[in-house]
Amino acid sequence: xxxxxxxxxxxxxxxxxxxxxxxxxxxxxxxxxxxxxxxxxxxxxxxxxxxxxxxxxxxxxxxxxxxxxxxxxxxxx
Amino acid sequence: xxxxxxxxxxxxxxxxxxxxxxxxxxxxxxxxxxxxxxxxxxxxxxxxxxxxxxxxxxxxxxxxxxxxxxxxxxxxxxxxxxxxxxxxxxxxxxxxxxxxxxxxxxxxxxxxxxxxxxxxxxxxxxxxxxxxxxxxxxxxx
Numbered sequence: 001x002x003x004x005x006x007x008x009x010x011x012x013x014x015x016x017x018x019x020x021x022x023x024x025x026x027x028x029x030x031x032x033x034x035x036x037x038x039x040x041x042x043x044x045x046x047x048x049x050x051x052x053x054x055x056x057x058x059x060x061x062x063x064x065x066x067x068x069x070x071x072x073x074x075x076x077x
Numbered sequence: 078x079x080x081x082x083x084x085x086x087x088x089x090x091x092x093x094x095x096x097x098x099x100x101x102x103x104x105x106x107x108x109x110x111x112x113x114x115x116x117x118x119x120x121x122x123x124x125x126x127x128x129x130x131x132x133x134x135x136x137x138x139x140x141x142x143x144x145x146x147x148x149x150x151x152x153x154x155x156x157x158x159x160x161x162x163x164x165x166x167x168x169x170x171x172x173x174x175x176x177x178x179x180x181x182x183x184x185x186x187x188x189x190x191x192x193x194x195x196x197x198x199x200x201x202x203x204x205x206x207x208x209x210x211x212x213x214x215x216x217x218x
Binding site: 047057060061062 | 088090118120121124129130133134136137138139140
């Protein structure tokens with residue numbers, strides 16, 4: 001599974017990364033997590049704001065810190 | 078850690094039909110000017126229509142939006158309905174008394190009229206261009 005966390009690096013982006021890492025660890029899913037910080041690369045996903053989370057190419061949330069349970073649900077699919 | 082990464086022109090998502098008529102282009106020009114003036118940020122309705130996940134999810138997750146259709150055909154509204162995006166503020170430009178035609182020489186007074194309608198729809202005073210009272214850092218949730 002390929003997970004990308006979009007955001008140049010504010011506290012909310014860091015909090016999102018922490019939650020995603022915890023969700024992956026707790027579910028035991030084999031996932032590669034990558035932080036995407038470049039503005040142009042982030043723009044390529046068409047998101048209105050950051051942080052945003054992309055799972056296997058699909059944007060799952062935009063402009064807010066996701067709930068851990070939501071992240072776990074994305075990992076199950 | 079970057080402190081300004083979430084800075085933006087405002088968190089109001091502005092979606093315009095941008096259609097092929099004077100009123101469609103009025104929706105577009107109004108969205109452009111409101112973005113320049115800091116009221117909100119114009120966003121790509123075509124991306125939502127194309128069901129590209131970043132655009133659709135952004136529309137889902139935005140706290141506030143205004144949707145501008147030029148005429149009662151309602152293409153912008155239809156796109157959001159198709160993408161199952163809940164619409165928050167909506168206006169149709171022909172309902173402001175502006176007749177639909179193919180004259181693309183837009184009048185400043187018409188643009189001003191649409192802006193005023195946007196302010197009213199969003200609950201902002203027409204005299205001011207400042208956005209709604211926003212929570213700090215809303216673009217990041």
